[in-house]
Amino acid sequence: MTSFVMMMLVGLAVDLGGQVHAKQRAHNIAAEAARTGGEQVQAAPAIKGEYVAVDTVAARNAAEDYLSASGVTGAVTITGGDTITVDVTDTYKPKFLSVIGIGIGDLTVTSTASARLIRSLGGSEQ
Numbered sequence: 001m002t003s004f005v006m007m008m009l010v011g012l013a014v015d016l017g018g019q020v021h022a023k024q025r026a027h028n029i030a031a032e033a034a035r036t037g038g039e040q041v042q043a044a045p046a047i048k049g050e051y052v053a054v055d056t057v058a059a060r061n062a063a064e065d066y067l068s069a070s071g072v073t074g075a076v077t078i079t080g081g082d083t084i085t086v087d088v089t090d091t092y093k094p095k096f097l098s099v100i101g102i103g104i105g106d107l108t109v110t111s112t113a114s115a116r117l118i119r120s121l122g123g124s125e126q
Contacts, residue, residue, distance in 0.1 A: 011096040015107075022092035023109040029070045030088040030113035037063035037076060037084040038115040052119045053081040082117040 040058035045051050056078045063076040063086055074088040091106040 011094075014096040015092075015094040018095060019092045019107050019109060022090060022107075023111060026072065026088045026090045026109050027111035027113060029067065029072055029090075030074065030086040030111045031115070033063040033066040033070075033074070033076070033086040033088070034084045034113050034115035036066045037078075037086070038117050041117065052117050054078055054084060054117055056081075059084055083114055084116075085112060085114040087112045 037059035038054065040055045040062050042053045042055050045053065059078060060076050063084060064074075067074045067076075067086070067088065072088050072090045074086055077085045077087075079085070087110065089108065089110050091108055093106050
C-alpha cells in the first residue's frame with residue numbers, strides 16, 4: 001500500500017511539473033507569435049515618420065502561421081492599430097499517472113501574451 005501511495009505522489013509531481021512546463025511553453029509561443037505579428041507594420045506611414053501602425057491582415061496571418069507551425073491552437077486579436085494579443089490553448093498528456101493506470105485525461109493549458117508597437121525617439125515613446 002505504501003509503495004502505491006509513493007508511486008501516486010511521484011506521478012503527481014512528474015505530471016504536474018509537466019503541466020507547468022507545458023504552460024510555460026504555451027506562454028512562450030503566445031509571446032513569440034505576438035512579436036512576429038508586431039513585425040508586420042504599415043510601411044508607408046512609418047517610412048514617412050508619420051505614425052507606426054500594424055498591418056492588421058499581415059500581422060494576423062504571421063501570428064496565426066507561427067501558432068500553426070508550433071502545433072497549438074489560438075486566437076489573434078489586434079486592437080488600437082498597435083497591440084497584438086495572442087491566446088494559446090494546448091494540452092499536456094500525463095506521462096506517469098496514465099502508465100500506472102490512473103486515467104486523468106489530457107490537461108488543458110492556456111496562456112495569453114501581447115505585443116504593442118511603439119515609436120520612440122531618444123528612448124522616449126513618441
